[in-house]
Each structure stands twice: as structure tokens, then as C-alpha cells.
Amino acid sequence: MADWCLLVIGHKSHLVNLDLKIIDIKNFGNFPSDFLKKKKMGIEFDLFGKSSKLLPYNLSDIQKNLQRGPQIISPKDIAWIVYNLDIKSNDVVVEAGGGSGALTTALAQASFPKGKVITFEKNKKHYNIVQKNLDLSPYSDLVELRNEELMNQTESIPCNSIVLDLPEPQSLINWAEKSLELGGKILCYVPTINQVEKLLSSLSQWSELEISEIMHRTWQTKLDAILPDTNILGHTGFIVSARLLNR
Amino acid sequence: MADWCLLVIGHKSHLVNLDLKIIDIKNFGNFPSDFLKKKKMGIEFDLFGKSSKLLPYNLSDIQKNLQRGPQIISPKDIAWIVYNLDIKSNDVVVEAGGGSGALTTALAQASFPKGKVITFEKNKKHYNIVQKNLDLSPYSDLVELRNEELMNQTESIPCNSIVLDLPEPQSLINWAEKSLELGGKILCYVPTINQVEKLLSSLSQWSELEISEIMHRTWQTKLDAILPDTNILGHTGFIVSARLLNR
Amino acid sequence: MADWCLLVIGHKSHLVNLDLKIIDIKNFGNFPSDFLKKKKMGIEFDLFGKSSKLLPYNLSDIQKNLQRGPQIISPKDIAWIVYNLDIKSNDVVVEAGGGSGALTTALAQASFPKGKVITFEKNKKHYNIVQKNLDLSPYSDLVELRNEELMNQTESIPCNSIVLDLPEPQSLINWAEKSLELGGKILCYVPTINQVEKLLSSLSQWSELEISEIMHRTWQTKLDAILPDTNILGHTGFIVSARLLNR
Amino acid sequence: MADWCLLVIGHKSHLVNLDLKIIDIKNFGNFPSDFLKKKKMGIEFDLFGKSSKLLPYNLSDIQKNLQRGPQIISPKDIAWIVYNLDIKSNDVVVEAGGGSGALTTALAQASFPKGKVITFEKNKKHYNIVQKNLDLSPYSDLVELRNEELMNQTESIPCNSIVLDLPEPQSLINWAEKSLELGGKILCYVPTINQVEKLLSSLSQWSELEISEIMHRTWQTKLDAILPDTNILGHTGFIVSARLLNR
Numbered sequence: 001m002a003d004w005c006l007l008v009i010g011h012k013s014h015l016v017n018l019d020l021k022i023i024d025i026k027n028f029g030n031f032p033s034d035f036l037k038k039k040k041m042g043i044e045f046d047l048f049g050k051s052s053k054l055l056p057y058n059l060s061d062i063q064k065n066l067q068r069g070p071q072i073i074s075p076k077d078i079a080w081i082v083y084n085l086d087i088k089s090n091d092v093v094v095e096a097g098g099g100s101g102a103l104t105t106a107l108a109q110a111s112f113p114k115g116k117v118i119t120f121e122k123n124k125k126h127y128n129i130v131q132k133n134l135d136l137s138p139y140s141d142l143v144e145l146r147n148e149e150l151m152n153q154t155e156s157i158p159c160n161s162i163v164l165d166l167p168e169p170q171s172l173i174n175w176a177e178k179s180l181e182l183g184g185k186i187l188c189y190v191p192t193i194n195q196v197e198k199l200l201s202s203l204s205q206w207s208e209l210e211i212s213e214i215m216h217r218t219w220q221t222k223l224d225a226i227l228p229d230t231n232i233l234g235h236t237g238f239i240v241s242a243r244l245l246n247r
Numbered sequence: 248m249a250d251w252c253l254l255v256i257g258h259k260s261h262l263v264n265l266d267l268k269i270i271d272i273k274n275f276g277n278f279p280s281d282f283l284k285k286k287k288m289g290i291e292f293d294l295f296g297k298s299s300k301l302l303p304y305n306l307s308d309i310q311k312n313l314q315r316g317p318q319i320i321s322p323k324d325i326a327w328i329v330y331n332l333d334i335k336s337n338d339v340v341v342e343a344g345g346g347s348g349a350l351t352t353a354l355a356q357a358s359f360p361k362g363k364v365i366t367f368e369k370n371k372k373h374y375n376i377v378q379k380n381l382d383l384s385p386y387s388d389l390v391e392l393r394n395e396e397l398m399n400q401t402e403s404i405p406c407n408s409i410v411l412d413l414p415e416p417q418s419l420i421n422w423a424e425k426s427l428e429l430g431g432k433i434l435c436y437v438p439t440i441n442q443v444e445k446l447l448s449s450l451s452q453w454s455e456l457e458i459s460e461i462m463h464r465t466w467q468t469k470l471d472a473i474l475p476d477t478n479i480l481g482h483t484g485f486i487v488s489a490r491l492l493n494r
Numbered sequence: 495m496a497d498w499c500l501l502v503i504g505h506k507s508h509l510v511n512l513d514l515k516i517i518d519i520k521n522f523g524n525f526p527s528d529f530l531k532k533k534k535m536g537i538e539f540d541l542f543g544k545s546s547k548l549l550p551y552n553l554s555d556i557q558k559n560l561q562r563g564p565q566i567i568s569p570k571d572i573a574w575i576v577y578n579l580d581i582k583s584n585d586v587v588v589e590a591g592g593g594s595g596a597l598t599t600a601l602a603q604a605s606f607p608k609g610k611v612i613t614f615e616k617n618k619k620h621y622n623i624v625q626k627n628l629d630l631s632p633y634s635d636l637v638e639l640r641n642e643e644l645m646n647q648t649e650s651i652p653c654n655s656i657v658l659d660l661p662e663p664q665s666l667i668n669w670a671e672k673s674l675e676l677g678g679k680i681l682c683y684v685p686t687i688n689q690v691e692k693l694l695s696s697l698s699q700w701s702e703l704e705i706s707e708i709m710h711r712t713w714q715t716k717l718d719a720i721l722p723d724t725n726i727l728g729h730t731g732f733i734v735s736a737r738l739l740n741r
Numbered sequence: 742m743a744d745w746c747l748l749v750i751g752h753k754s755h756l757v758n759l760d761l762k763i764i765d766i767k768n769f770g771n772f773p774s775d776f777l778k779k780k781k782m783g784i785e786f787d788l789f790g791k792s793s794k795l796l797p798y799n800l801s802d803i804q805k806n807l808q809r810g811p812q813i814i815s816p817k818d819i820a821w822i823v824y825n826l827d828i829k830s831n832d833v834v835v836e837a838g839g840g841s842g843a844l845t846t847a848l849a850q851a852s853f854p855k856g857k858v859i860t861f862e863k864n865k866k867h868y869n870i871v872q873k874n875l876d877l878s879p880y881s882d883l884v885e886l887r888n889e890e891l892m893n894q895t896e897s898i899p900c901n902s903i904v905l906d907l908p909e910p911q912s913l914i915n916w917a918e919k920s921l922e923l924g925g926k927i928l929c930y931v932p933t934i935n936q937v938e939k940l941l942s943s944l945s946q947w948s949e950l951e952i953s954e955i956m957h958r959t960w961q962t963k964l965d966a967i968l969p970d971t972n973i974l975g976h977t978g979f980i981v982s983a984r985l986l987n988r
Binding site: 006008010011012013042051053055056057058059060075076078079080082083084086088089106109110112113114182183193196197200201204207208209210211212213214215216217218219220221223226238243245246 | 253255257258259260289298300302303304305306307322323325326327329330331333335336353356357359360361429430440443444447448451454455456457458459460461462463464465466467468470473485490492493
Binding site: 478 | 685687688712718719722723725726727728729730
């Protein structure tokens with residue numbers, strides 16, 4: 001795990017890697033990381049004339065700085081997935097695929113300190129991106145990242161929750177029934193209604209079926225011109241979840 | 248903490264209190280709780296001709312069974328609040344007011360096992376409801392519930408996050424600036440735009456201001472008639488958050 | 495056509511039928527219609543101590559006072575349908591079924607004064623409701639209301655637009671291709687995605703396919719508590735339209 | 742008025758101006774307009790190997806081909822404005838400002854054949870764009886376009902409806918009260934909540950106050966991948982309307 005830190009300059013914050021020799025802040029300037037390493041957390045110092053300080057960083061700082069690979073699940077959906085699945089310490093969560101690791105990191109934080117996330121990502125390039133992004137966070141120890149495809153033949157894994165962000169999640173429902181503890185939930189994230197239909201067919205024996213769309217409408221924060229933002233996501237994916245009460 | 252358990256009958260689950268003498272399941276029937284107490288978790292048994300079993304329960308089971316008091320924050324908003332505030336183990340969270348305890352319980356689970364939630368609820372009746380609802384969950388030990396009003400004069404509490412679900416959150420911004428650790432966030436939940444405006448005025452020195460509305464659109468799950476639900480909440484509240492980077 | 499009129503009492507308006515002997519205003523009182531018949535349009539008079547007047551009425555007054563029968567298409571959808579179909583004077587529009595006549599009346603007004611609306615409604619009870627509601631408006635002369643089912647075998651009707659609010663609109667696409675003028679549009683209003691799919695299959699040779707949902711979010715108008723209304727329609731129907739450019 | 746026509750090539754339609762010497766179709770080719778002038782409406786002919794024909798055009802063809810100037814009111818809002826104001830033949834409508842003429846043209850079509858639209862546009866450049874766009878339509882005779890600012894001192898104009906798409910519509914409420922017939926409506930289109938608030942203050946003596954937002958969610962039409970479009974407009978403007986029942 002690299003030596004990350006939140007550098008506050010005036011009213012803005014920047015996630016910086018102190019392992020690099022030179023810290024380069026966009027639209028501001030660059031300077032040796034040694035300069036920062038001598039600073040104590042929370043104590044103000046001068047940086048090119050600006051009042052600055054180092055602070056601990058959190059998950060949202062990481063999420064904003066993920067290396068982009070395959071499409072990243074948006075914050076509104078991550079929030080709902082983690083809550084809907086009721087992830088908490090001690091939980092074992094299986095995730096496939098890994099995407100860019102945005103959800104992986106959030107699942108890991110929610111299951112911290114005593115849970116575990118097992119993430120399947122068959123694509124080597126994506127696998128590397130997930131690994132790199134996980135290293136941004138303090139939770140990489142909780143994640144078992146497998147460079148393989150989750151398939152119906154994969155050995156079952158006793159777990160509390162399963163998240164599938166894959167084109168054909170319906171093909172893994174049998175595996176899920178074998179792996180999931182009774183009372184646990186599966187959640188599938190799919191872009192099209194056609195996929196929702198296939199899922200519904202295969203989940204007919206499950207309980208508490210839900211299909212959700214989460215919309216996040218942000219507003220501009222200028223006091224004299226309060227209005228909703230023009231550009232919002234009209235659609236990301238349908239979230240289909242179900243609970244296993246009988247096997 | 249009472250002896251709660253999830254009773255599965257066929258494809259439906261019911262949160263039941265084994266401390267009661269008689270278990271009464273709506274539209275099903277009633278029977279002595281002793282009958283259930285002898286059962287082992289996860290093992291099927293017959294209940295009036297229906298295959299049944301006991302299972303551990305989770306937060307969503309609790310949320311569906313909260314005693315109703317003041318308006319309950321809806322799941323879509325709870326999910327976003329917990330995620331946006333980045334609550335995790337070891338965090339100290341201050342909440343005012345307590346409402347019905349739905350958010351309190353979610354905050355407690357997110358900060359489990361080593362965090363802490365300090366909840367202010369001045370109204371004695373609501374305080375009792377929060378207490379009762381907290382007792383449904385395994386997290387009541389993490390919550391310090393205070394039957395008092397959070398005011399600007401209240402002694403400051405070092406904390407990582409502050410959630411205000413109150414009519415005039417702008418009056419507590421000074422208190423928040425004293426209490427919150429640098430890098431921490433305040434989040435206010437308010438129904439009207441007029442309240443948003445007052446908040447924006449008082450948060451002008453804060454960073455990362457955001458105004459959000461979360462909409463949750465649920466769909467019917469019948470395979471031959473897939474359509475969005477007619478009744479959705481058109482509005483619950485605006486979520487205004489800001490981060491303290493400078494004091 | 496009955497003798498309808500808009501009665502304004504203070505800041506509220508009421509659509510009243512002067513052909514009735516007694517005018518009964520909810521939460522206000524009742525009085526002989528003769529009293530109103532002597533009044534001139536727009537001239538104030540006293541009604542039980544309230545300043546009142548008679549005014550001409552318009553389509554929105556009618557829409558609010560329709561006799562309820564089968565589900566009424568909501569104003570947001572009527573507005574989009576009339577605009578999307580580009581209805582104007584001289585147009586011939588075919589509609590099936592008639593519903594409660596809300597859309598029929600709007601189509602008639604849009605095609606006024608020289609257009610024509612041909613409405614198929616097989617259900618005798620609904621047919622009577624449409625007829626009664628049409629009589630509220632000054633446009634009943636423009637509407638040919640048929641108490642029969644529109645079927646593929648129905649003789650073709652040269653027309654500029656076709657609106658289908660029926661469970662199986664896909665069964666009428668052949669009829670539409672024969673009846674519609676080149677350049678004209680068909681528009682189908684269906685509640686489920688399953689119906690949308692069937693329609694898409696049958697419209698594959700058409701141009702300018704569009705699937706739309708219209709959402710109408712209303713806000714409360716109290717100056718000191720501006721917020722969106724809580725109860726909005728989460729779903730009414732999908733609007734599928736297509737243009738016939740080739741036969 | 743120029744000699745416009747709808748040219749259909751295969752499954753696509755193109756609005757073309759036969760007054761130009763050369764017709765240039767993007768991603769297709771160009772050819773002399775004389776070639777089209779000899780063709781009869783609706784009769785197929787060959788164009789570079791593609792089955793083609795000429796058809797009459799309608800308002801939606803015009804709207805898609807408007808010259809862009811100031812921001813164009815979007816179709817979803819135009820549809821609601823025309824319907825909400827109940828525009829029909831014989832109506833006199835006052836509009837300020839003219840924008841790019843998209844709404845002007847729709848108001849003119851709705852008031853066709855015997856109504857009238859009086860449009861105020863003080864900006865000479867915008868005025869010219871409105872004029873040019875009006876000339877696309879067959880309705881320019883119904884529109885009186887004034888290159889002046891509508892102000893409280895402007896002589897009153899007896900009318901049935903008033904539409905204000907201006908930064909400070911509240912300053913024109915007195916003028917509206919003098920000009921509007923009793924029973925008529927004013928409608929203001931404003932982007933920010935701050936403007937909504939100022940309007941509400943000045944409309945306190947009016948009736949039937951409404952604040953609306955119209956959202957239009959479009960879906961992709963590929964049968965094997967049905968999903969909502971990602972890019973939708975999160976916000977265009979708030980629509981505030983009120984009715985004048987008392988002067």
C-alpha cells in the first residue's frame with residue numbers, strides 16, 4: 001500500500017502519493033514530496049503562498065481518484081448496493097466482475113474490519129486496474145482478488161451476499177443458491193430490461209424480489225442561482241435483488 | 248436487547264420476538280413462542296402445514312419493523328447518507344434529532360464494531376421510540392442516546408461526521424465547526440428549498456458543498472407485466488453536505 | 495351541448511351547468527340557476543356575500559370535471575401526445591379506445607375548427623361516458639364516436655394520425671399502414687415494457703421510432719415552504735410513436 | 742416563405758429548401774434542386790439508387806431544423822406550455838422574449854387558423870433568427886414579431902394568454918393584469934428557484950398557481966437492448982403558471 005495523503009490547499013483537497021518524488025497539482029504547480037513528508041497531520045503550512053495542510057483521506061477521496069478502466073458503478077448505485085445488501089463487519093461478500101474496483105473498495109470498507117470480499121475478474125487488464133485501485137485504500141487486505149471467471153462450475157463459497165455486475169447473471173443463479181447462506185441476498189446490476197426479464201425468470205424460487213432504479217439529482221450551490229444541474233445520468237443500470245430463504 | 252429472530256414460513260419472512268409468550272403472524276395464525284425456542288437455526292420444521300425455519304435477521308428486517316413515531320427517513324436517503332458521510336468502524340458520529348431511529352440504527356451498523364453514535368433527541372416520546380427501535384438491533388451498545396436538544400452552546404464533541412435532521416440546521420454550524428475533525432463532513436436533511444437557502448448562507452466557508460435529491464424508482468416483478476410502480480415518493484428531502492477543511 | 499359556464503367565487507372557479515335547476519357548489523351552498531342566467535359575462539355580483547362573476551371556460555376546466563370512467567390519461571401525457579402527433583386544424587385523427595374522453599376532447603380542440611377525430615370505443619358504458627364528457631366541450635361536432643372495436647379488418651380510414659390506447663396495439667399496425675397518410679404518425683400508449691417489446695417488433699419497418707416517458711413534478715406554492723409535492727405519479731404509461739415514411 | 746419540402750430517402754426524412762440551387766444531404770450527397778421540383782408529392786423515384794419521395798412536412802420537422810440562436814425551449818416544455826395555456830384557434834397570445842422561435846411557431850400552430858401571436862424580442866440578432874425560423878413554417882402570417890422590449894409601460898394588449906421567457910418576469914405582472922382577459926393565464930419559464938420565489942411573491946393575488954417541472958425520459962428502441970437513454974436533461978426550467986380571475 002502506497003503512502004497516500006490528503007493535501008488541502010485553501011478550500012480544495014487533493015489526494016497525493018507521497019511515494020512519488022514530485023507532487024504535481026493540476027492548475028497549481030509541482031514540488032518535491034519531501035516537503036510534505038516533514039509536515040504533521042492537520043498543522044497548517046505555507047505552499048506557494050497558500051495556507052495548506054495534510055489530512056487523513058477517506059473513501060470518497062479514493063473514489064474520485066480511481067484509475068479509469070471498465071465503466072465505474074456510480075456513487076448513487078454503490079450507496080444503494082451496499083445498503084440493500086446490508087454489508088457489515090464479519091460478512092463474506094462475493095463480487096463478479098471487478099469492474100474498476102469502485103464497488104469492491106466500498107464493499108471492503110463496509111465489511112471492515114472482520115469481513116471479507118472475494119472478487120472475480122477474468123480480464124487481466126481489468127484485474128490489474130482493480131488491484132491498483134484497491135491499493136489506494138486501506139482495505140486491500142480484506143479483498144481476495146481472483147483473476148478468473150465466476151462460473152456455475154466454480155466451487156461454491158459460503159457467503160452472506162453476492163453482487164453480480166456481468167452481462168448474464170442469470171447463468172450463475174444455481175451457483176448462488178449453493179453458496180449463499182439462507183437469509184442472504186443476491187444483487188445483480190444490469191443495464192437493459194431484456195436482462196432484467198431473464199433474471200426474473202431464473203429467480204422465481206427466490207423471495208423478496210426487487211427491481212430498483214436509483215436517480216441522483218444534484219443541484220448547483222450558488223446562493224443567488226439555485227437550480228438543478230442540467231447534466232444528470234438518465235440511466236445507469238437496473239438493480240435486481242432477491243433473498244434466499246429456501247434452498 | 249430482546250430475543251429477536253427471523254421466522255421463515257414458505258417464501259415469506261417475519262421478524263418475531265421470542266420473549267413474547269405468543270407469536271402472532273398476521274394473516275397466518277398464532278402459537279406459543281416456546282414452540283420456536285426449541286428449533287435450531289436453519290433447520291426446517293412444520294408450522295400448521297407450512298415448511299418453516301428460523302434464520303438470523305439483518306438490518307433491513309429491523310427497518311421494516313420499526314415502531315412508527317416521527318417521520319422515518321426513507322431507505323434511499325439512509326443509503327446515500329451513510330455512504331456520503333463515509334461512515335466506518337472507528338468513526339464517531341453525532342446525530343440530531345433521532346427521529347424514529349431508522350437512521351440511527353444504520354449509522355450504528357456502519358460504525359460497528361468500534362465506532363460510536365451520539366444521538367440527540369429532545370422530545371421524550373420520540374426518545375423512547377428511538378430507544379425501543381434500537382433495542383431491535385444488535386447495535387444499541389454503540390449508541391449514546393441523549394434526551395436533550397443539540398444547541399450551539401452544547402459542549403463540543405470531537406467527531407468524524409455530523410447528521411442534522413432538524414428544522415433549523417443552520418443554527419448549529421458554529422457548533423459543528425468546533426466539533427468536527429478536519430476532513431469530516433456535515434450533512435443536513437431538509438424538506439424545503441427555503442431551508443436549503445439558509446444552509447447555503449451559513450456554509451459559505453466550508454468545502455465540497457453538495458445538494459442532492461435521491462429518487463428511488465421501484466418496478467413490479469411480475470414477468471408478464473414489467474412496469475414501474477405507480478406510487479413513488481416525489482420528494483422526501485434535500486440532502487445538503489459540506490466538508491470542513493479549514494477552521 | 496349543455497349550457498356550461500365558469501362561475502368564479504372569490505379566488506376559486508367552478509364549472510357549472512346552467513341547464514340544471516339548482517346549482518350546488520361543494521363546501522359553499524346551493525341556489526337556483528336562474529339567478530346566474532340573468533348575469534352578464536365578466537360582471538361582478540354578490541353571491542352570499544362573496545364577490546362573484548361568470549366567465550367563459552376552457553379545456554382545463556372541462557378536464558377537471560370529466561365524469562370518471564376507465565382510467566383517464568393524465569394531463570402530462572395528453573400534452574405530449576397532442577404535441578408529438580402535431581395535431582392541427584384540418585387533420586383527421588383516429589383514436590381507439592376512447593377511455594373517458596379526456597384525450598378525445600384535447601385532440602378535438604387541437605384539430606379545431608376544420609379537423610376531425612374518429613374515436614372507436616367498443617364498450618357501451620365507456621362509450622356513453624365519452625359521449626357525455628364530449629358534450630361538456632364545444633368540440634363534440636368534430637368527433638365521430640363509434641361504438642365498435644377498431645380491428646385489422648375495419649375499413650381503412652385515410653388519416654394524419656392514429657392514437658392507440660389499447661392492450662394489444664401491435665395487432666393494428668397493418669390497419670395503420672393502410673390508413674395513415676405517408677408522413678403521418680402512429681402513437682401507442684401502453685403501461686408495460688412487455689407491450690413495448692411487442693410493439694417494437696411490429697414497427698420494425700417504420701421510421702423515427704421513439705419510446706418516451708413523461709414525468710410531471712409539481713411543487714407546492716407556499717412562499718415560505720417551497721418544496722416538490724410528495725405524491726407524484728411514478729408511472730402512467732410508455733408512449734411509443736413511429737412515422738410512416740414508406741408503405 | 743421559402744419552398745420547403747420533406748425529402749424521404751429510404752427510412753430517413755430530410756427537410757429541404759427547394760429555393761436553393763443545390764440540395765446537400767449530409768452523409769449522402771448533393772444534387773440540383775430542379776431534380777426534385779419535377780417530382781410529385783408521394784410518388785417514389787430513384788435517388789442515387791435509393792427509393793425516395795417528397796412528402797409534406799410538419800411542425801416537428803421544422804423544430805428539428807431551426808437555426809440555433811439563444812437557447813431553444815425543449816419539446817417537452819413546449820408541449821406542456823401549449824397544453825397548459827389551452828391555446829386554440831381564435832386565441833390571442835403574447836410572448837416575450839422570442840428566443841429562437843421554437844415556442845413561437847408552436848403557439849402559432851395551436852392558434853391556427855384564426856388566432857394571433859404577438860412576440861416581443863428586443864435583441865435584433867435574436868429577432869432575425871425568430872423571423873428566419875418562422876419563415877420555415879406556414880404560420881408566419883399569424884405572428885406579429887416586434888423588435889422591442891415588453892415593459893410595464895408597454896400599451897396593454899387584450900389577450901387570452903401570456904408566456905414570459907425572461908429573467909425577471911415578476912416585473913411584468915402589472916402589465917399582465919391589465920392585458921389579460923379574465924379567465925386567461927400567464928405562464929413564466931424560469932431556470933432558478935430564486936426566480937420562482939420572486940414570481941410567487943408577485944402572483945399572490947392570482948388564482949390556480951402551479952409550479953411544474955416536466956421531465957422527458959427517452960428509451961433506446963433496439964429490440965434486444967431496451968434501456969433508457971443515458972443522457973437526459975436533468976433540468977431545463979421551472980414552469981410557473983397562474984390564472985387571472987379577478988382584477
